[in-house]
Amino acid sequence: MLYRWTRELHLYFGLFVSPFLLLFGVSVFFLNHAKVAVDRWTSVDTVRDVRVPASLELLRGREAVDRAREMLPQLGVTGEIGFTRVVTATRHFVFPVSRPGMETTVDLDLDARSAVVSRRATSVLEAFAYLHKMPGPHNVALRGNWVWTQGWRWFADATVYLTMFLTLSGIYLWYAIKAERRIGLAMAAAGAVTFFGLIYAVIS
């Protein structure tokens, strides 16, 4: 009974999470080997008469991000705001906005109330890599300021929990097949030696 249920759950949880595993797996090749010129913009537009929230240059952290988000519809931009930066000398307010398929930088002149919006369209693989890295470890207090990033965090976590279940249930299912135990143990041992050997070499 336990074997049957484990096998069924292994199968159906595995099928559900499989597209996410493919996305995370394929994007690793991009993250490890691709090179992208991030300063080659696809388009650069100027938007005038931007309604700028009061005292925007004085705000910091999440509050600044929230106020910057209010301006996005005027600029025709949507996505996750990475951070905000005030260039005091020139009174410019700069922030990047990213989403799979598009990287945007907004450079707002606070006095002229005009914004230069620079866009860079990304490839599908770079979009996968973006999802792979989201929400990520940086600017924790700001991250998840776009509803889709918040949602994606749930699915990224679910992928991890389901992967843990699949590995543990997979061990149980393999161990139940006596004829496969010897070679399976050899493979697990070979994997362990490779894994701990590499870790040891890198940190020693």
Next chain:
Amino acid sequence: MPSSANASTGAKRRPNLETWNRKIHYYLGLFFLFFLWLFSLTGLLLNHGQWRLAAAANARTETRFERGIEPPAGEDDLARARDVMRQLGLTGEIELPAAAQAQGRFDFSVNRPKDASQVKVDLSTKRASVQHFQNSGWAVFRIFHTFSGSRFNAPGSHRDWILTSAWTLAMDALSAGLVVIVLGSYYMWFRFKRKNLALGIAVLAAGYACCALFLQSMWP
């Protein structure tokens, strides 16, 4: 539960695609078990910087020292950085600054999962100033997730330490293995679950629909 007799009988038959596919599914899964656990758990830590454990991983010990060195020798900045590292007894992945070096200075950083050093050489006084960061155990664990020595959005960054290349190869192998395991599982499911194919199709479609929903909604 399958009996060993059944499995043995199956083993005596000439192995076909189904048998090999099943064996590859087990064996790859078992070989990459520890790698999968590492990347899964570090993925959680990376996604939850607010967790106490993840915050603890940010703690690192800083030390500084200065030492006199011979002028760095070599044909390019990478060779010169290696020469300075040899003199200072440092090891790891070299990261050169994106901008050109200032006149009379030679700066770079050296990174490994367990530590990082920022090296600033004053060529006129022949002195190297080193800011050394020792990472905590949890930080070392977490860094392995991203330790590739190359960033796709920094075209100037390249792997130059053999152990980074070895670890990157392991990451690539895990990813390729994962793709094979997933595609192989589709085949296994299709072959062995024909009586209840509709449920599998529904679950698989739900997974792809969730993925597609995010991509479509987030895509410009």
